Amino acid sequence: MLFPENIGKHLSIDETALSNGELYTIVTNKIAKGKKGAIVAMIKGTKAETIIKILSKIPVKKRNKVEEVTLDMAANMGLIVKRSFINAVRVIDRFHVQKLASEAVQEIRIKHRWDAIDKENDAIEYARNKGKSYIADTLNNGDSLKQLLARSRYLLFKNQSKWTHSQSKRAEILFSIYPDMKKAYDLAQNLSWIFENTKDKTVGLTRLAHWYEKVRQSGFKSFNSIARTMSIHYQGILSYFDNRSTNASAESFNAKIKAFREQFRGVRNIPFFLFRLTNIFA
Numbered sequence: 001m002l003f004p005e006n007i008g009k010h011l012s013i014d015e016t017a018l019s020n021g022e023l024y025t026i027v028t029n030k031i032a033k034g035k036k037g038a039i040v041a042m043i044k045g046t047k048a049e050t051i052i053k054i055l056s057k058i059p060v061k062k063r064n065k066v067e068e069v070t071l072d073m074a075a076n077m078g079l080i081v082k083r084s085f086i087n088a089v090r091v092i093d094r095f096h097v098q099k100l101a102s103e104a105v106q107e108i109r110i111k112h113r114w115d116a117i118d119k120e121n122d123a124i125e126y127a128r129n130k131g132k133s134y135i136a137d138t139l140n141n142g143d144s145l146k147q148l149l150a151r152s153r154y155l156l157f158k159n160q161s162k163w164t165h166s167q168s169k170r171a172e173i174l175f176s177i178y179p180d181m182k183k184a185y186d187l188a189q190n191l192s193w194i195f196e197n198t199k200d201k202t203v204g205l206t207r208l209a210h211w212y213e214k215v216r217q218s219g220f221k222s223f224n225s226i227a228r229t230m231s232i233h234y235q236g237i238l239s240y241f242d243n244r245s246t247n248a249s250a251e252s253f254n255a256k257i258k259a260f261r262e263q264f265r266g267v268r269n270i271p272f273f274l275f276r277l278t279n280i281f282a
Helices: 048-055 075-084 094-129 145-151 165-177 179-197 201-218 221-232 234-238 248-263 270-281
Strands: 010-019 022-029 039-044 068-071 089-092
Touching: 010 075, 010 248, 039 048, 048 075, 068 075, 075 089, 089 094, 089 234, 094 145, 094 179, 094 221, 145 165, 165 179, 179 201, 201 221, 201 234, 221 234
Parallel strands: 010 068, 068 089
Antiparallel strands: 010 022, 022 039
């Protein structure tokens, strides 16, 4: 479905699942802010060639007026924008970049948790073989080591200024036992700080270069993978600092689709669902 009349200078492109994992590519106009006139295109599938062919039905004159499109780092999305909106600057959504860093921190936490589980299982088996009951050692806050690593999940997503008192205590213990967790957490938070506090592209480039060096020195494989990914997409990432554009409008629109879907208790009739959706948002 195409709605050329809704096209604007600033667009977002993203994918969403309607039913049973069936994906649709959605192009939205940022200025509509997820309300009437938001949908520019809603196309079944995510294959670049298919999406490009359908978007080409929008008059070239309209497509050439698009100045900026925000997207994630998926190769198909980049190709769609490059071919369909040739004059548009591609802006990588900063939140997708930050998400990679958060996932890298969690990866390290999960590795330590599995190690703690293995050690506890060994201790339980040893006690059982000796005919004794196993009692886990507890830390200052009452957590066992396994519990500490499990319960630290959410605090690692947050800035420390937003930690509760118990989360601050848990983080203090976690970082004292696992210094690498502190280092990884600081790297992720530093990346967020750069995006939140930089308004100039040149300054952004310098700060990201310093961040890359910290990543190199850290020796974390997952963070080095992120740095490589960012190097590949550096132009789109740096373009964020021009207008500080994000894909928040697209993510918000996806949330509305999800809520709309739940209201109907799933999507049994996709054509009718799309009809209702476009009546509201197109």
